[in-house]
Amino acid sequence: GQNIDQPTEMTATEGAIVQINCTYQTSGFNGLFWYQQHAGEAPTFLSYNVLDGLEEKGRFSSFLSRSKGYSYLLLKELQMKDSASYLCAVRLTGGGNKLTFGTGTQLKVEL
Amino acid sequence: DVKVTQSSRYLVKRTGEKVFLECVQDMDHENMFWYRQDPGLGLRLIYFSYDVKMKEKGDIPEGYSVSREKKERFSLILESASTNQTSMYLCASSTLGQGGGNTIYFGEGSWLTVV
Numbered sequence: 001g002q003n004i005d006q007p008t009e010m011t012a013t014e015g016a017i018v019q020i021n022c023t024y025q026t027s028g029f030n031g032l033f034w035y036q037q038h039a040g041e042a043p044t045f046l047s048y049n050v051l052d053g054l055e056e057k058g059r060f061s062s063f064l065s066r067s068k069g070y071s072y073l074l075l076k077e078l079q080m081k082d083s084a085s086y087l088c089a090v091r092l093t094g095g096g097n098k099l100t101f102g103t104g105t106q107l108k109v110e111l
Numbered sequence: 112d113v114k115v116t117q118s119s120r121y122l123v124k125r126t127g128e129k130v131f132l133e134c135v136q137d138m139d140h141e142n143m144f145w146y147r148q149d150p151g152l153g154l155r156l157i158y159f160s161y162d163v164k165m166k167e168k169g170d171i172p173e174g175y176s177v178s179r180e181k182k183e184r185f186s187l188i189l190e191s192a193s194t195n196q197t198s199m200y201l202c203a204s205s206t207l208g209q210g211g212g213n214t215i216y217f218g219e220g221s222w223l224t225v226v
Contacts, residue, residue, distance in 0.1 A: 008151075033214060042115075042201065042217035043154075087154065096161055097142050097205045097213055098169070103153035 002026045004102035006088050011108045012078055020073045020105045022088035033099060034062050034073045035087040043087055047073065075107075083109045114138070115218035117202050123224045130189040132221050134202030141207040143185035144215060145169075145177065147198040154201065160185055161207060192225045199223075 003025040012018040024032070031050040035043035049055055049064035049071060061074040075082055085106050089099040118133035136143065144159040146169075156169030158177040166177050174196060178186045185204075189196055199222050205215040 040220075042219050045214040045216075048214065089154075096159065096167075097208070097215065098144070098156060098159055099215060100156070100170075101146075101154040103151060 002090070002092070002100045004088055004090060004100060006086075006102040006105045008103070009106045009108070011110060014078055014080060014109055014111055016078050017074065017076050018078060018107065020075070020086050020088075020107065022071045022073070022102055024069050024071070024088070024090050024102075026069075026090050026092055026100065028093035029066060029090060030093045031091040032062075032064055032071050033089045033091065034060075034071075035089065037085045037087060037104070039084075046086075078109050080109050080111075083107060115202055115204055115216050117200075117218040117221045119221050120219065121222045121224075123226060124189075124192050126193060126225055128189075128192050128225075130192050130223065130225075132187040132189075132200055132202075132223070134185045134187070134218055135183050136185075136202075136204040136216075137183065138204065138216075139182065140204035140216075141182070142205045142215070143179065144203040144205075145175075145185065145187045146201045146203065147171070148201055148220070149198050157187065157200075189223075192223075194225050197223060197225045 034046040037043040047062040085104040087104045088102040115136045145157045146154040160179040176188045202218040203215040
């Protein structure tokens with residue numbers, strides 16, 4: 001079966017940096033996605049990695065190591081509006097464009 | 112912007128009722144998906160479709176069926192609702208290719224309570 005692990009909850013301070021980790025063990029790999037989901041809302045796309053390394057997009061960066069089955073999402077200069085759930089998802093090879101999701105990490109940003 | 116619209120945000124249904132959840136996307140996407148989201152379990156794929164009248168089972172299809180008669184519309188059907196189907200249901204769509212950052216786009220979700 002497919003296994004994607006993330007911490008359940010994290011707390012950080014406004015203005016700080018936080019790293020949300022994701023490890024995966026899947027049969028095949030064709031890209032890793034990060035989504036943000038505010039309470040009661042739809043998940044929205046944040047980032048995508050398919051090759052090893054760091055992808056930067058403003059305050060958000062995502063890193064991938066395929067050999068280690070590991071990714072992280074880095075959020076800099078945290079703002080209160082960053083309080084949300086962050087979902088890690090893997091696209092498997094040969095599976096169309098289906099994504100398999102982790103259980104999500106609930107991030108709380110405090111003053 | 113891609114828009115995925117789910118017809119009902121909140122529904123309350125009785126055990127044994129037949130329930131229809133409707134989803135429409137306006138970007139001419141080939142792929143459409145139904146997920147359910149539960150605390151501690153994350154998003155789980157119920158069914159997906161890559162073309163009109165085509166469907167494939169996801170990870171948890173039991174108790175559900177789907178219909179895709181038109182490209183833009185994908186319906187999830189609970190033939191006989193049960194309390195363990197109380198959940199948030201998310202519809203999503205994407206283009207066909209699985210290369211690059213071809214992400215999927217989600218609707219706002221439908222909160223279903225079965226009593």
